[in-house]
Amino acid sequence: MIIAERKPIEDIRRMVEGHDRVLVLGCGTCVAVCMAGGEKEVAILASALRMAEPEKEFKEATIERQCEREFIEEVRTTSDGYDLILSLACGAGVGFTAELLEEHRVVPGLNTKSIGVAEQPGNWSERCLACGECVLDLTGAVCPIARCSKSLLNGPCGGSQDGMCEIDPKNVQCGWQIIYDRLAKLGRLDLMEENRPPKDWSAAHAGGPRRVLREDAEP
């Protein structure tokens, strides 16, 4: 899922400056799971903003997803009369809401962090960089692109010490150490011996904004 976290209240207040009627719009999928933009977070933020900006109106609404047309259409009528939408979705949701409700100004209430997992409640970590060509079959399903700070295909590097990465030896594990340990458990350390050629980064964002088409699914 997409991991995000709320922007500081001060930044949000700056964005709502000059707007009297604000619709705080939550997204009930990824950002609800990481406790950043679901119905509850909308309630907390709207309440906080009503206290901070008593002259303004903050209406609460949450839709299932802000990255799908039909859900955004559900709030088209609700959004009438509001001069700003404060979207608590990931960057994709904020952008798509603005694209569809084009008569409104839409601003982000969250900072989008990564594609990741909920390791445990309150602890979300990055697991995928959406590089476009998955290599998890070669690495024991531990992603070298996302979990190695340098996205090395042939790791580890000299910055790996005691299983930790040199960028933050206390908190960041060495991705290649995790890969090594996993492959050892699987009895596939032979995969560590293979030299991998440079990756084709044009499949990643370096090749420009990406699109996936399925003719059979198109209307």
Added chain:
Amino acid sequence: METFEPRIVAFCCQYCAYAAADLAGSMRAEYPPNIQVIRLMCTGKVDPVFLVRAFEEGADGVYVAGCLEGDCHFMEGNLWAKKRVGYIKGLLDELGIDENRLEMFNMSSAEGPRFVAVAKEMTERIRALGPSPIRVRKEKKELSAGEDKRPVDETGT
């Protein structure tokens, strides 16, 4: 607001603080009438939304009173509540509201006197801090809107 009487909301677990309040009553112990008790099955039920909404509605102070740590009937509901109180303290700080207006307390059902002591402590703490800026603004707004609004010291709430 010379006659300021704090309005304090207390979210109390029925197994400890609420029972302690009951005991305090049986003991004929007096505690400040500023406390509005809301009974919960467990303080683990305290959602951060409850705490924020209480302040938004004009509470001068809010506290959560749960079982002693390690004694929660639902294992760790009180520990969850403690963390949520901490989270909302951070939010209050961001909003420029003194975080001491919100607190977490622990007590057992046998501690009627402690319930009284906590109620007194919070009332005095909030009295010293003065009325919540949110409440002041809210009441000014209601007054200017011409609503029938008694002074805060006469509301009896």
